Amino acid sequence: MKRQNVRTLALIICTFTYLLVGAAVFDVLESKKETTQKKKLDDKKQELMSKYNLTNVNFDELEGVVLQLKPHKAGVQWKFAGSFYFAITVITTIGYGHAAPSTDGGKVFCMFYALLGIPLTLVMFQSLGERINTFVKYLLHRLKKCLRLRRTEVSMANMVTIGFISCISTLCVGAAAFSRYEDWSFFHAYYYCFITLTTIGFGDYVALQKDHALQTNPKYVAFSFIYILTGLTVIGAFLNLVVLRFMTMNAEDEKRDAEHRALLSRSGRAGLPCCVPDPPSSSSGRGLRNVYAEVMHFQSMCSCLWYKSREKLQYSIPMMISRDLSTSDAYMGQGEAFTDPHANGCVCSLQRRSAISSVSTGLHSLSTYRALMKRRSSI
Amino acid sequence: MALRTGRTCFGQILRRVSRLQGTWSRRSSSLLCLSSNQEQDPGGCNRDHKRCSGVHHTHHHQHHSLCQTGSDRCHSFPKCCAFLEDQRGHEPLTHRFLVAMKRQNVRTLSLIVCTFTYLLVGAAVFDALESDFEMREKEQLEAEEKRLQGKYNISEDDYRKLETIIMEAEPHRAGVQWKFAGSFYFAITVITTIGYGHAAPGTDAGKAFCMFYAVLGIPLTLVMFQSLGERMNTFVKYLLKRIKKCCGMRITDVSMENMVTVGFFSCMGTLCIGAAAFSHYEDWSFFQSYYYCFITLTTIGFGDFVALQKNRALQRKPLYVAFSFMYILVGLTVIGAFLNLVVLRFLTMNSEDERRDAEERASLAGNRNSMIIHIQEDSQHGRQRYKGDVTDLQSVCSCMCYRSHEFTSRVVSQQNSFSSQLNPQYFHSVSYKIEEISPSTLKNSFFPSPVSSVSPGLHSFTDNHRLMKRRKSI
Numbered sequence: 001m002k003r004q005n006v007r008t009l010a011l012i013i014c015t016f017t018y019l020l021v022g023a024a025v026f027d028v029l030e031s032k033k034e035t036t037q038k039k040k041l042d043d044k045k046q047e048l049m050s051k052y053n054l055t056n057v058n059f060d061e062l063e064g065v066v067l068q069l070k071p072h073k074a075g076v077q078w079k080f081a082g083s084f085y086f087a088i089t090v091i092t093t094i095g096y097g098h099a100a101p102s103t104d105g106g107k108v109f110c111m112f113y114a115l116l117g118i119p120l121t122l123v124m125f126q127s128l129g130e131r132i133n134t135f136v137k138y139l140l141h142r143l144k145k146c147l148r149l150r151r152t153e154v155s156m157a158n159m160v161t162i163g164f165i166s167c168i169s170t171l172c173v174g175a176a177a178f179s180r181y182e183d184w185s186f187f188h189a190y191y192y193c194f195i196t197l198t199t200i201g202f203g204d205y206v207a208l209q210k211d212h213a214l215q216t217n218p219k220y221v222a223f224s225f226i227y228i229l230t231g232l233t234v235i236g237a238f239l240n241l242v243v244l245r246f247m248t249m250n251a252e253d254e255k256r257d258a259e260h261r262a263l264l265s266r267s268g269r270a271g272l273p274c275c276v277p278d279p280p281s282s283s284s285g286r287g288l289r290n291v292y293a294e295v296m297h298f299q300s301m302c303s304c305l306w307y308k309s310r311e312k313l314q315y316s317i318p319m320m321i322s323r324d325l326s327t328s329d330a331y332m333g334q335g336e337a338f339t340d341p342h343a344n345g346c347v348c349s350l351q352r353r354s355a356i357s358s359v360s361t362g363l364h365s366l367s368t369y370r371a372l373m374k375r376r377s378s379i
Numbered sequence: 380m381a382l383r384t385g386r387t388c389f390g391q392i393l394r395r396v397s398r399l400q401g402t403w404s405r406r407s408s409s410l411l412c413l414s415s416n417q418e419q420d421p422g423g424c425n426r427d428h429k430r431c432s433g434v435h436h437t438h439h440h441q442h443h444s445l446c447q448t449g450s451d452r453c454h455s456f457p458k459c460c461a462f463l464e465d466q467r468g469h470e471p472l473t474h475r476f477l478v479a480m481k482r483q484n485v486r487t488l489s490l491i492v493c494t495f496t497y498l499l500v501g502a503a504v505f506d507a508l509e510s511d512f513e514m515r516e517k518e519q520l521e522a523e524e525k526r527l528q529g530k531y532n533i534s535e536d537d538y539r540k541l542e543t544i545i546m547e548a549e550p551h552r553a554g555v556q557w558k559f560a561g562s563f564y565f566a567i568t569v570i571t572t573i574g575y576g577h578a579a580p581g582t583d584a585g586k587a588f589c590m591f592y593a594v595l596g597i598p599l600t601l602v603m604f605q606s607l608g609e610r611m612n613t614f615v616k617y618l619l620k621r622i623k624k625c626c627g628m629r630i631t632d633v634s635m636e637n638m639v640t641v642g643f644f645s646c647m648g649t650l651c652i653g654a655a656a657f658s659h660y661e662d663w664s665f666f667q668s669y670y671y672c673f674i675t676l677t678t679i680g681f682g683d684f685v686a687l688q689k690n691r692a693l694q695r696k697p698l699y700v701a702f703s704f705m706y707i708l709v710g711l712t713v714i715g716a717f718l719n720l721v722v723l724r725f726l727t728m729n730s731e732d733e734r735r736d737a738e739e740r741a742s743l744a745g746n747r748n749s750m751i752i753h754i755q756e757d758s759q760h761g762r763q764r765y766k767g768d769v770t771d772l773q774s775v776c777s778c779m780c781y782r783s784h785e786f787t788s789r790v791v792s793q794q795n796s797f798s799s800q801l802n803p804q805y806f807h808s809v810s811y812k813i814e815e816i817s818p819s820t821l822k823n824s825f826f827p828s829p830v831s832s833v834s835p836g837l838h839s840f841t842d843n844h845r846l847m848k849r850r851k852s853i
Contacts, residue, residue: 008610011603015570018599022566022592023559029585030557037581041548048541052531062531065523066545072517078509080502087501091494095679097576102516106508107670113501114677119718120497123725124490130729131487191586198593200574203682239598244726246602250609251719 002257004250071099074209081214081221088225091117092232094201098209126244129237136162163238170234171197174227178207181220197231481736483729550578553688560693560700567704570596571711573680577688605723608716615641642717649713650676653706657686660699676710 049059071077077086077099089096090113101107137154140162144152171193179189184205192205207224208214214221528538550556556565556578568574569592580586616633619641623631650672658668663684671684686703687693693700 008606023563026562083505084502097681100681100683126726127487202576202579204579247605
């Protein structure tokens, strides 16, 4: 089965298992408290109802009013500051729900706003995150040079460590600030920062909802907004470093498979070297053919090396190359026609430089291979 | 590859090359010579030579002399040197700054500015749309509150208590939230980052576990949806191709527009199906259901509308529960597929540019006598950039034979160690040799014309090809 399919299936199974395990654990952790809390609340409710002689209908009425008043109690939600806060929760997909559009027009605009804003924000955070990673890498490199370490290259492990530490410190800074301003415990504030910066955004804890902060405390409001956006950038940088490459894996494999298929299918056509006089172009369709033609031509040029090269290639070039080369045996004869023994002047030096041509024929794939390895292993 | 670049691209080539550092300017001079040679007839370089040398004489004599030395080697080509750094001094400051600034930085800055503007505009519009309604609703509700408080004669303290009770009891009203079905629902909202908040962990242990659960679950889910989305896109592409063949159409290639259209319609279809289903089961209007599906599938998840919260559905209606879960996960896959198709390439743009710059720097650093122009094929900006490798070698084999030893010592192969019997350094030097075949070189040598159509760099060509593929194709 194709690698991409195996990978996808494995991921699906993993995710479902993860969900099942999570559900079981949450059940164990929360169920008991839920039932006890519910019982307590029911008791209190009954107590108040009997004290004031409220029927169930009456209570439902009261309940409706109280719940609807909840966002209003927290402050004016839709003046500019509140709207800005709301806009942030939309395009970052945090979505607390502390304020949600009540009017139909607001709902419609919210949908269109999200449609454009979410991709824009995703790209922005990844872009900025990548810049931050590059800058950190540069700083680390200079630091290593300053400290006169032997190896001044910045490894992936270095970057991941730094990224992780910056994420943790961002959360801690936020936790300290919000626990002070919102009167939460440090743990609750940390939980709030985490839920916010992972864009889950339950809404059980929401900043700027106490004491009409949105209207009366502009500095705190500004701090909150900046914290959310900066924190998301830091998390985004870490995701860019660690997760993004996995999101493109399938597509890269697919591309590589397509290239190989194309290469193989073209090698199956006998007339390829004769088709080479295409005008040089950068179209992807001809590109591969040109590349292969060049490989063929190179083989034909140093034809005397060919026999030697095949031996060496089988040992040194990865498997994906050897197939290409084996099919090119057919071109040996045709390749002769291309060579002008006096022109290339390499006949005499062929023996000395046999190793050169032996690698040249596999260069295409090898550089591809190299580039791919670079892609995977480098930051 | 001998791409025919236009005059404007030539100017861009100049600017791009002029950004190279001082030690490389010598290389760039002969590079310019050879690239112009690629464009025009061999005799045409004389014109450039006159222009180049004119610029030259006014400014940098030492470079001119170096160019002379360099041009001794390229005796196939006219002595042509352009000193490109001169170009810089004549451009306006801001233009120079923007040009000198790396593309990635410009891109990032403009994205930041865009996002902030978008936020400001959004805030203003939401303010205009919702503020009035909010004020009115608040007045109404407060009046109602007072009325009820007076009707039942509830004291202030008791009323506060009542308020707290009601707000805390809200999730309980909707049903048992933490039995297995409810926990599964909650787990979904965590790892997909929807996060309704209809139920949130009450215990501290639950909160802590929730955080660890999210740390591992969110990346897993992101990768899973992208992976599955990519598979879906590939399958749809295959289907479309078959349909096109069946319909007997001339062009059976599936273009990006086709895919985007299909993706968009599947997103719309998914939302509509969900809207219909939920409006039936939850007694919402179609519009409210559609809004709910949209807010859910974009993972915003306000929590103002939440499924499975009526009539104890979590416990009593297992089929509906299963449908809801499947709908959320499948819908997220469809949206993820569309994002994979349209947005993902933009997420990796900066990294790709950075990598290409690094490769360019590495090649230039490792190669004193030859240069690599990176002129990237970029369909979006419409600029023609090609990565062409220029050389001062006469013929492939002889130069390789006689000059390879020069390069062996300079080559650094850094990150990759592929097992090979060959010396990687030697290998690397040979790769440069291959790259250094320019069609004009071959043309001017004794090779027959078919060779001239051959691309000058296997390595560079495939890279470009892949990059182009990445930008243009799905």
